[in-house]
Amino acid sequence: MPTPYRPIEEYYQLRHTIGSGGFAKVKLAHHILTGEKVAVKIMDKAALGPDLPRVQIEIEAMKTLTHQHVCKLYQVLETDTKIFMVLEYCPGGELFDYIVAKDRLPEEEARVFFRQIVSAVAYIHTEGYAHRDLKPENLLLDETHNLKLIDFGLCAKPKGGMDHQLSTCCGSPAYAAPELIQGDEYLGAEADVWSMGVLLYALMCGFLPFDDDNVGALYRKIRKGQYEVPDWLSPQSVDLINVMLQVNPKCRINVKELLCHPWLTEGLAEPIDFRTKYSNNHIDEDCITEMSIHFKKSKNTMLDIIKDWKYDDITATYFLLLNKKRRGKPCRILVPP
Numbered sequence: 621m622p623t624p625y626r627p628i629e630e631y632y633q634l635r636h637t638i639g640s641g642g643f644a645k646v647k648l649a650h651h652i653l654t655g656e657k658v659a660v661k662i663m664d665k666a667a668l669g670p671d672l673p674r675v676q677i678e679i680e681a682m683k684t685l686t687h688q689h690v691c692k693l694y695q696v697l698e699t700d701t702k703i704f705m706v707l708e709y710c711p712g713g714e715l716f717d718y719i720v721a722k723d724r725l726p727e728e729e730a731r732v733f734f735r736q737i738v739s740a741v742a743y744i745h746t747e748g749y750a751h752r753d754l755k756p757e758n759l760l761l762d763e764t765h766n767l768k769l770i771d772f773g774l775c776a777k778p779k780g781g782m783d784h785q786l787s788t789c790c791g792s793p794a795y796a797a798p799e800l801i802q803g804d805e806y807l808g809a810e811a812d813v814w815s816m817g818v819l820l821y822a823l824m825c826g827f828l829p830f831d832d833d834n835v836g837a838l839y840r841k842i843r844k845g846q847y848e849v850p851d852w853l854s855p856q857s858v859d860l861i862n863v864m865l866q867v868n869p870k871c872r873i874n875v876k877e878l879l880c881h882p883w884l885t886e887g888l889a890e891p892i893d894f895r896t897k898y899s900n901n902h903i904d905e906d907c908i909t910e911m912s913i914h915f916k917k918s919k920n921t922m923l924d925i926i927k928d929w930k931y932d933d934i935t936a937t938y939f940l941l942l943n944k945k946r947r948g949k950p951c952r953i954l955v956p957p
């Protein structure tokens with residue numbers, strides 16, 4: 621490994637590259653202390669250029685977002701030339717590729733996935749964040765075939781809260797809300813609902829509601845808000861797509877109403893529970909014990925250090941030990957203290 625990777629190699633064995641995008645590459649890695657697999661997103665600061673602030677925004681967002689359907693950030697390392705984000709391992713690849721491979725999903729399968737998507741988005745909205753780039757490429761499948769929302773590089777945390785208007789035009793055109801491409805001021809939450817409507821349509825149809833090779837023509841179609849309704853869609857799913865793809869954001873369903881829409885709650889007794897399964901203030905006893913032995917600290921001192929949530933190797937070790945325990949594996953550090 622070239623020397624710039626030295627710092628990360630103190631904690632992780634880097635393996636092959638599993639993805640590379642604009643200014644980042646993602647490598648598979650093993651956490652040395654726990655043996656757990658992770659994904660390491662490696663960014664070159666010089667290549668990032670003006671996009672560097674987006675990475676800082678994403679890292680700050682990821683430090684507060686802990687949810688069963690949001691890809692977890694474990695550790696951040698920075699050198700003078702590189703930024704490393706150590707992330708949850710999602711070996712199932714992109715939801716985009718999964719839909720393409722199956723042509724389109726039956727409603728029952730689309731419903732399971734869409735409940736997870738709505739749960740993740742409702743959670744980040746309650747934490748004060750809008751994602752603003754919701755699309756199947758930004759939803760990965762983990763090893764239990766559940767979805768994880770990724771890439772918060774375009775997310776917004778409006779200063780005045782989620783009722784505060786945003787103005788930056790961003791995200792992928794085919795999933796962008798009419799008010800966003802119009803250049804009007806818009807509410808991040810409302811724009812995210814539109815994108816989820818496009819996502820749901822893509823899940824069940826296998827193609828996009830608004831599509832055109834010419835961006836101008838695409839924008840006109842989005843602003844018109846007219847799309848084809850294939851005959852295989854059930855009336856309930858057509859209704860849900862209709863209330864999500866309302867051109868006027870004020871007529872559009874909001875996330876709270878989404879959580880109890882009949883198509884989504886079909887077969888359930890309750891609305892979708894979007895609360896996180898993790899609790900920041902309850903620290904797992906077994907993890908504290910194992911870490912206090914390894915790091916040669918008292919349990920109280922170890923607890924205080926963990927609760928600093930520095931997103932250093934201590935934070936990573938805690939979350940990865942917790943993962944092991946949740947997967948029924950022994951909550952053990954593999955190397956001698």
Ligand SMILES: COc1cc(O)cc(Nc2ccc(C(=O)Nc3ccc4c(c3)C[NH2+]CC4)cc2)c1
Nearest residue numbers: 638646659691707708709710711713770771772
């Ligand atoms: C917050 O989570 C983020 C934020 C972000 O900016 C980017 C990511 N990107 C990830 C990309 C890929 C993976 C990943 O685990 N991919 C993966 C892992 C193993 C395998 C594959 C993909 C595909 N072939 C089989 C083996 C995880 C995060 C997340």
